Amino acid sequence: MVFPGSNCEHDVVHALQLLGADAEIVWHRETDLAGIDAVVLPGGFAHGDALRTGAIARFSPVMETVKAMAESGAPVLGICNGFQILCEAGLLSGALIANRDLAFICRMVEVEVIDTNTVLTAAATVGQRLRIPLNSYEGNWVDPSETGRHVIRYTDDPNGSQHQAAAVANSAGNVVGIMPHPERATEALLGSEDGRVLLEGFLGSVSANV
Amino acid sequence: MKVTVSIRRRPVIADPHGATVARALADLGHEGVRSLRIDRTIYMEVEGEDDPDAVRDRVAAMCEQLLTNPVLEDYEIVVHP
Numbered sequence: 591m592v593f594p595g596s597n598c599e600h601d602v603v604h605a606l607q608l609l610g611a612d613a614e615i616v617w618h619r620e621t622d623l624a625g626i627d628a629v630v631l632p633g634g635f636a637h638g639d640a641l642r643t644g645a646i647a648r649f650s651p652v653m654e655t656v657k658a659m660a661e662s663g664a665p666v667l668g669i670c671n672g673f674q675i676l677c678e679a680g681l682l683s684g685a686l687i688a689n690r691d692l693a694f695i696c697r698m699v700e701v702e703v704i705d706t707n708t709v710l711t712a713a714a715t716v717g718q719r720l721r722i723p724l725n726s727y728e729g730n731w732v733d734p735s736e737t738g739r740h741v742i743r744y745t746d747d748p749n750g751s752q753h754q755a756a757a758v759a760n761s762a763g764n765v766v767g768i769m770p771h772p773e774r775a776t777e778a779l780l781g782s783e784d785g786r787v788l789l790e791g792f793l794g795s796v797s798a799n800v
Numbered sequence: 801m802k803v804t805v806s807i808r809r810r811p812v813i814a815d816p817h818g819a820t821v822a823r824a825l826a827d828l829g830h831e832g833v834r835s836l837r838i839d840r841t842i843y844m845e846v847e848g849e850d851d852p853d854a855v856r857d858r859v860a861a862m863c864e865q866l867l868t869n870p871v872l873e874d875y876e877i878v879v880h881p
Contacts, residue, residue, distance in 0.1 A: 642869055649866070678869065685871040688816045734812050734871065750814065 591656070591672075593618045593647045596634035598669065598773065605773035606630070609786065611793050618650035628665040628709075628796040629656050631672025633725070633771060643686060643728045644675035653679055665709040665795045666765045670726055673758070673767030677731075681765050682758055684733030690750025694727045698781065699748055699770055701756045705741035708763035709799075710772075713791030720784035722770040724748060724756075729769040731755045742768065764795070801855050802880040805842040805863060807873050842867060852879040 592599045592615050599615050606613040616623065623629070636647035647653070653675075660666045660681050668676040676682045689695060698721050703714040714720075720742075731738075731751040740755035747754050749769075757768035772785030809815055815837050822836040849855045856879050863875045 641867070642872075645866060645869070677871075683871075685869055687813065687872065690814070690816055692816050692820055730814075730816070732813055732872070734810070750816070 591631050593636035595636045596632050598633035602630050602632045602773045605776040618652045621651045621655050623655045631668040631675050633670030644678035647675045648679040660765045663764050668767040676767045682767050683738030684731050686728045687730045689730050696725045699724045700745045701742050702745050703742050708741050708759040708766050709795035710766040710788050710792050712795050714787050721782040722775045722785050724770040801846050803844050803859050804878045806876045807840040807868050813872050852881045855879050
């Protein structure tokens with residue numbers, strides 16, 4: 591999916607193609623996703639983050655179709671701004687607010703997989719530590735309802751996120767939002783290949799779901 | 801009709817901006833600020849309706865759909881007839 595202001599869609603497509611997937615960019619005005627088995631909402635600044643991050647993008651025409659796919663069990667992944675959009679859309683619990691120290695954090699972080707029963711973590715192991723770049727200002731996940739499943743956590747506490755959550759899933763595990771960027775950690779040239787195990791798990795879940 | 805919407809972050813949700821400003825005030829010697837929250841106010845003019853209650857209902861619908869996130873925020877609408 592690409593919204594006005596998304597800026598990581600090419601990175602995502604490149605990473606997924608590198609892993610053997612048939613990936614394409616779809617404009618947010620589309621409503622027909624026939625033939626598409628899974629969806630990634632990429633990072634960026636949809637609609638300039640006006641009002642709240644993801645607040646306007648959640649009403650894009652494509653989101654009705656994404657919601658229907660999510661409810662039918664299709665794998666849906668939101669990365670960074672995509673995570674924020676999934677929260678605003680009610681597909682994930684909680685919301686993302688400004689980082690605790692008001693810093694835009696742009697650095698490699700270490701995360702730990704704590705739950706492998708999701709489409710994103712299916713190929714990882716519990717306790718596996720990964721180095722993935724974080725690149726966000728509103729990465730501080732809050733969930734007063736305590737209903738969200740945090741499935742990957744930061745090993746330090748970069749942004750104040752509740753439970754140090756770096757990734758959150760719905761109860762079925764087919765909708766996942768992650769704040770760091772696994773697509774930017776898929777080749778040695780990028781400084782880390784640790785994102786591959788997450789995206790490979792996601793693609794494996796796509797095959798399993800079809 | 802002019803309408804003011806005060807959007808307040810729920811007390812349970814942290815306010816990193818407010819906390820930073822409170823620390824800055826303390827650094828500047830302004831003592832005794834026990835709490836400080838920064839919130840959002842939206843000012844709008846709504847046409848096509850003369851009944852303040854009907855305007856309030858329309859703006860409440862806007863708050864529920866887009867202007868606020870119920871996870872984070874509560875709101876208060878003041879209609880200025």
